[in-house]
Amino acid sequence: MNTINSLRHRSTLLAVAGTVLALSLTACQGDTDGTSASAATSSAAASATSSATGAGNGKDNSASGSPGSADSAGSTGSTGSTGAGGSAGATGSSGEHASASTPVCTARDITVTAARQDGPPYTHLVLTAKNTSRRSCRLAGFPxxxxxxxxxxxxxxxxxxxxxxxxxxxxxxPAYALVKLSDGGVDEDAEPVTAFSITLEGDSTVIAVTAPGSGGIAVDPAKALTGYWTPELRNGADDF
Incomplete structure (x- = not known):
């Protein structure tokens, strides 16, 4: 029995030696990457030696995890998708476009009348612009x-x-604009006005307006002021 075991052992050693020699020759005839060939030779030799010495003990010698799996942490960069919050700007940019889409009122869209405010002395006029068209329009700025x-x-x-x-x-x-004519003083350099003209922002067409009262109105050009168009008269909030 000892002789048989001895022969088996010698056969195994010869097989290992033959395997190592064959791999060495293959590495020499292969590409110039000596590092890869050496690693392959060492691996094969270690495997053959393990088989020869009966190291098959049932244990798994492979790595427990793939080192490349750590790269998967890079996927956390997807949190950049929170930039979608920019859609709020879109909601804001859509409201602005809706206002801009309303056409500006022109002289063909409205009629303008004038009436005295309070008095006497009559120091202010109220201009009323009424939309006589069949569409909504935007009354920009001031008369x-x-x-x-x-x-x-x-x-x-x-x-x-x-x-x-x-x-x-x-x-x-309607929309309204308050206009100051004078300070109401008897010594002012006022002139009588029975009609006057206005133009709208965005339209150069002249609109003729008849002054209220049989004798017209007294205007001091140095004191005259006008307010912006507003959707209602605001009970003296724009007095000037």
Whole structure:
């Protein structure tokens, strides 16, 4: 029995030696990457030696996990998708477009009348612009008023009377603008006005407006002021 075991052992050693020699020759004839060939040779030799020495003890010598699996942590970069919150801007940019889509009122869309406010003395007018068209329109800015032929410049506007939102008037609806004529003093350099002209922002068409009262109105060009168009008269909030 000892002789048989001895022969088996020698046969195994010879097989291992033959395997190592064959791998070495293959590595020499292969590519120039000596590092890979050496690693392959060492691995094969270790495997053959393990088989030869009866190291098959049933244990799994492979790595418990793939080292490459750590790269999967990079997927956390997907949190960048929170940038979708920018859609709020889209909601904001859609409301602005809706206001801009309302056409600006032109002289063909409205009629303008004038009435005295309070008095006497009559120091202010109320201009009423009524939408006589079949569409809604946006009454932009303030009325550009010229009272006298001798004063071609527009009456200055009062910034504090500007409304917070655009003035959109539906068919049949009015908007208003307050206009100061003078301080009401008897010594003022006032001139009588029976008719005057206005133009709208965005439209150069001249609209002729008849002054209220049989004798017209007294205007001091140095004191005249106009307010912005508003959707309602605000009970003296725009007095100036």
């Amino acid at each position: 550009h008023v010229q009272f006298l032929e001798s004063h071609k410049q527009d009456v200055p506007a009062v910034a504090k009377s500007k409304p917070a939102t655009p003035v959109v008037i539906t068919p049949g609806a």
